[in-house]
Amino acid sequence: MAILLDRDTRVAVQGMTGWAGTHHTTQMMEYGTNVVGGVRPGKGGRSHLNLPVFDNVAAIRAETGANASIVFVPPATAAAAMIEAIEAEMPLVVTVTERVPTLDMVRVKDALKGSKTRLVGANSQGVLAPGVCKLGVMATGSERAGSIGIVSRSASLTSEVVAQVTAAGLGQSTTVGVGGDAIHGMSMRDCVELFLADPDTKGVVLIGEIGGSQEQEVAELLQEVGTTKPVVALVVGTHAPRERRMGHAGALTFGFKGDAASKIAALEKAGVRVAPSAHLVGRTIAEAMARAN
Template sequence: MAILLDHETRIIVQGMTGWAGTHHTIQMIEYGTKVVGGVRPGKGGRSHLDLPMFDSVADAKAATGANASIVFVPPANAAAAMLEAIEAELPLIVTVTERVPALDMVRVREALRGSRTRLVGANSQGVLAPGICKLGVMATGSERPGTVGIVSRSASLTSEVVAQVTAAGLGQSTTVGVGGDAVHGMMMRECLELFLADPGTEGIVLIGEIGGAEEQEVADYVTSAKPSKAIAALIVGMHAPRERRMGHAGALTLGDVGDAKAKVAALEKAGVRVAPSAHLVGATIADALSN
């Protein structure tokens, strides 16, 4: 089984007519994803990539039965696109857009409270259920259906870990990029809980980095819940300078907050196996599963 996605996931693309939206919509369709339409105000009634275009998410949902959206809208208007999808009560939104203004994302998170929507991102590479559905911009080719769930803050490291997990003969149930911006929707702990509840997931890999306290929140949860499934982790940025952003908008250590060594210590104390290097993640989760 997979989390978040299945064979019945029907997707609309917000911002489909731009270069990024067009390119990645083609990639998703070629993967076998059910893309059913696009949303771009002022282009309703037209078609793009032989798919119907709509002026609003509500119109697209009513006409197509869509139950998920992916957002390719530029940062200045990305929050409005997410809020529109939340108001339309779409169950799932993935936002690829990077560096959405933090105050805009605070408004989006407030709108999510009590809503029927789960948001992945912003600054997410998306969600991939191998052989079932690709809702994102991740590279494909090394993924295989399997039993390891992956939750990550880094797109490039996700691709590396997917290849290692496949090489270990395990495959993936689902990979989820929670997003690299400081303020985003689904947190690592929430994703971990979904994997723990999924009967098709036997092991879980967490890919973290400097900045924020999500990994410590995961460690606290693992300590209290004592899950029976194998959990491995990779934390990058051990030698990153403080108070300097490293790639992602959320990858920033301020004072004692977001330190990589503190994250590793918290996870190891909780019983999570932490890979000593990025090239050993596959071996680490395989060892955790075998023991």
């Protein structure tokens, strides 16, 4: 069992006819994802990749029963695409687009309030349930179905940790990239809550970094409910200079807020095992799982 995705996930691709949409839709279908069509205003009624194209999200929902969408739309119009999906009551929306203007994401967050939509991203590599569904742009090949849920702010580190978890013989239930921008949809806390409630996820890996307070929010959750499953974290950016963006919009510290040391301290206080280095995450979660069994 995975979180967010299953074998009944029917995917609509917003922006499917562009280069990125075409390329990644092809890869998702080759992985086995059930893509039911695309959305491109003004091109409704045509076909692309042997799939129907619709003018809007409401139409593809009505005609195909799509229950998830992925957004490959340029930054200037990405917010409009997300809001359209929210208004069409799309249950799950994953947005790959990065550098969506901040004020646009504020409007998206407002549209999410009280809606029926879970938004992953923007600036997300996506969601992957190994062997079940790939909804994103992540590399595949080292993933394996298993019992570890992974939630991450970093796409490149996700690939590394997935490989380590597979090498440790544990595999992954689901991998979720929440997005690297400062403002996005589902938080790390949201994902950890889902993993804790999922009976087939036996342990959780959290890949954090400097900037924001998401890791502290996870620590608060775990102090509230207890560490009912082993949780291991990696927090990168220990030696990053202050007030300088590292990689993307979300990885930025001001003063003494959002630094790696305070995140690590909060997680350890909540009972999380923090991996001392990126290359030791797989070993750390394997040890934590062995102690729990």
